[in-house]
Amino acid sequence: MLKCLFVFFSCAMMAAPKILVIGGGPAGLGAAIEARLSGADVAVVEKRDVYTRQNTLFLYTSTLELLERWGVHVPLMQELYFQGERRGYVLIKDLENALSQKLADLGVVQMRGECHRVQGQQAWIQTSEGELRIPYDLLVAADGAHSHLREQLGIPSIHYGEALAGVVMIPAVHKEGLISVQILNHPQVYIKKVMIPSATVFFFQTRPDAAGGPIGLHECVQFAEDMGLEEAELMKSHCLFCLDNVPIDVQKMERFADPMQNMIFLGDAAATSSFYLGTGANYAFKMTQVAKTLFQHFSQEGAFAQFDEEMRPVCEELVQLSVPLFCNHRK
Numbered sequence: 542m543l544k545c546l547f548v549f550f551s552c553a554m555m556a557a558p559k560i561l562v563i564g565g566g567p568a569g570l571g572a573a574i575e576a577r578l579s580g581a582d583v584a585v586v587e588k589r590d591v592y593t594r595q596n597t598l599f600l601y602t603s604t605l606e607l608l609e610r611w612g613v614h615v616p617l618m619q620e621l622y623f624q625g626e627r628r629g630y631v632l633i634k635d636l637e638n639a640l641s642q643k644l645a646d647l648g649v650v651q652m653r654g655e656c657h658r659v660q661g662q663q664a665w666i667q668t669s670e671g672e673l674r675i676p677y678d679l680l681v682a683a684d685g686a687h688s689h690l691r692e693q694l695g696i697p698s699i700h701y702g703e704a705l706a707g708v709v710m711i712p713a714v715h716k717e718g719l720i721s722v723q724i725l726n727h728p729q730v731y732i733k734k735v736m737i738p739s740a741t742v743f744f745f746q747t748r749p750d751a752a753g754g755p756i757g758l759h760e761c762v763q764f765a766e767d768m769g770l771e772e773a774e775l776m777k778s779h780c781l782f783c784l785d786n787v788p789i790d791v792q793k794m795e796r797f798a799d800p801m802q803n804m805i806f807l808g809d810a811a812a813t814s815s816f817y818l819g820t821g822a823n824y825a826f827k828m829t830q831v832a833k834t835l836f837q838h839f840s841q842e843g844a845f846a847q848f849d850e851e852m853r854p855v856c857e858e859l860v861q862l863s864v865p866l867f868c869n870h871r872k
């Protein structure tokens with residue numbers, strides 16, 4: 542695989558632009574598909590060996606339509622309806638595996654390694670077989686909410702608030718094909734109860750005006766008991782999945798491109814939402830559509846400035862959705 546990547550990126554005769562994507566989450570994988578479809582030679586670098594994350598994602602109709610346009614079939618995704626609109630419900634690992642399969646079908650190189658430095662249009666990748674230095678024409682940084690590349694470039698972010706969050710998913714059998722959402726009013730945490738045919742999912746997020754503290758399974762059970770929820774008992778015994786004490790930092794980069802390094806930022810690296818709202822992955826896919834134009838024209842004068850301009854409203858909308866959940870804004 543590594544040898545293949547070297548050949549792929551070092552062939553001087555190739556005319557197609559070489560786009561290197563760092564991060565194989567929804568943003569990176571989606572961007573890689575779009576870049577490949579635009580005719581570029583594409584490689585994706587992901588530091589994890591396998592996709593195992595079990596977070597549940599609710600996908601908007603627009604995201605489902607994009608997956609269809611790309612020809613990405615997610616075998617384990619459930620299609621449901623919320624207020625008359627189509628929604629996808631999927632574990633993130635199943636979505637990532639399906640996107641990765643599509644990339645393999647498109648002949649995109651996917652390698653395991655960690656990018657730790659970018660300079661002079663080259664990326665330094667640490668792999669299990671040693672360090673690689675990969676030249677690129679355009680680099681897509683999609684390395685997530687705690688983006689190392691964002692830090693390395695020193696591009697400042699605007700921070701909107703911080704919180705701790707937890708998710709508890711309980712297997713269940715409900716009315717077929719529908720999603721129902723209930724917001725519960727607890728003094729310490731925002732609680733959202735989402736019922737889908739195969740599960741009840743509880744999202745917890747600390748309120749900025751309440752005393753902080755951990756949100757582990759124990760606390761989630763306590764919050765459920767405070768609200769008199771019958772699921773509190775089930776949470777103790779049949780909890781299929783619990784994600785606890787997830788730090789949330791809602792932020793937006795001050796600019797989304799670095800023309801000096803021929804780099805752009807996408808997904809959670811560019812702007813992070815509170816996952817309580819179920820928006821981040823959907824916006825990551827939206828951002829791939831902003832990048833689509835750039836993939837075709839990034840060598841043209843002003844292309845990065847235009848990309849930046851088009852990313853602004855998308856990222857602003859994303860963070861503004863989360864802002865009402867925080868009152869501890871810092872600009």
Ligand SMILES: Cc1cc2nc3c(=O)[nH]c(=O)nc-3n(C[C@H](O)[C@H](O)[C@H](O)COP(=O)(O)OP(=O)(O)OC[C@H]3O[C@@H](n4cnc5c(N)ncnc54)[C@H](O)[C@@H]3O)c2cc1C
Nearest residue numbers: 564566567568588599656685808809816819820821822823
């Ligand atoms: C519990 C939970 C529920 C959620 N529910 C929803 C929902 O219902 N709907 C929704 O739209 N969103 C939801 N989200 C948010 C969504 O998961 C994120 O917004 C989305 O995953 C962002 O995609 P991304 O590709 O930008 O980042 P990530 O998914 O974080 O992917 C980044 C990738 O980059 C890799 N990486 C990082 N650094 C490097 C490096 N230096 N070199 C190589 N690889 C690197 C990481 O291993 C990772 O695979 C939820 C999140 C959580 C935690």
